[in-house]
Amino acid sequence: MELKPQELLVLLKAAAHPGRRWTxxxxxxxxxxSAAEVHASVKRAVHAGLAVSKGRGxxxxxxxxxxxxxxxxxxxxxxxxxxPAKRGIPTSFGAQPLSGLISASADEAPVWxxxxxxxxxxxxxxxxxxxPEAALSDPALYRLLALLDALxxxxxxxxxxxxxxxxxxxxxxxxxx
Numbered sequence: 001m002e003l004k005p006q007e008l009l010v011l012l013k014a015a016a017h018p019g020r021r022w023t024x025x026x027x028x029x030x031x032x033x034s035a036a037e038v039h040a041s042v043k044r045a046v047h048a049g050l051a052v053s054k055g056r057g058x059x060x061x062x063x064x065x066x067x068x069x070x071x072x073x074x075x076x077x078x079x080x081x082x083x084p085a086k087r088g089i090p091t092s093f094g095a096q097p098l099s100g101l102i103s104a105s106a107d108e109a110p111v112w113x114x115x116x117x118x119x120x121x122x123x124x125x126x127x128x129x130x131x132p133e134a135a136l137s138d139p140a141l142y143r144l145l146a147l148l149d150a151l152x153x154x155x156x157x158x159x160x161x162x163x164x165x166x167x168x169x170x171x172x173x174x175x176x177x
Contacts, residue, residue, distance in 0.1 A: 007044055010031065011050055012145060015066060016141045024042070024057065049062060074151055075152045075153070080152045087113070087120050089111055089119065092109070092124065097143060107121055
């Protein structure tokens with residue numbers, strides 16, 4: 001069973017809302033995916049050890065494994081493509097929590113090309129086509145996806161800051177749950 005990039009979107013959505021039990025249909029609606037896609041993603045994530053199944057339809061991400069994969073594997077398994085400057089939604093070091101830590105001009109921060117975006121910069125391919133839309137309606141997911149993009153594309157300093165911020169972000173989400 002080969003991992004697909006949408007597994008990270010599904011796992012990050014669940015990680016952004018710890019303690020919430022998602023049905024496949026609810027998660028599919030929140031991510032603009034089909035329930036079958038979500039179910040298959042969860043199945044592949046469980047097989048890879050990135051999630052654990054607790055019974056029929058009850059599952060959760062394995063946070064240490066998810067962090068390890070994001071930090072050390074995502075950039076190789078799902079490399080991002082940087083394209084020409086476009087209008088879109090800031091990501092990577094152009095979005096919180098890294099935008100406050102990394103000094104960059106507005107036009108060099110990457111964006112997901114999107115009609116609702118208000119920033120301009122080099123376009124960056126999202127981890128999955130539905131990620132930008134899902135991020136717009138979920139600030140916690142947006143922060144996690146931006147950190148994932150920093151891990152996928154960043155230089156050493158950006159990746160180090162993203163790794164630290166990811167741990168802090170997940171810990172604060174757990175505390176809020």
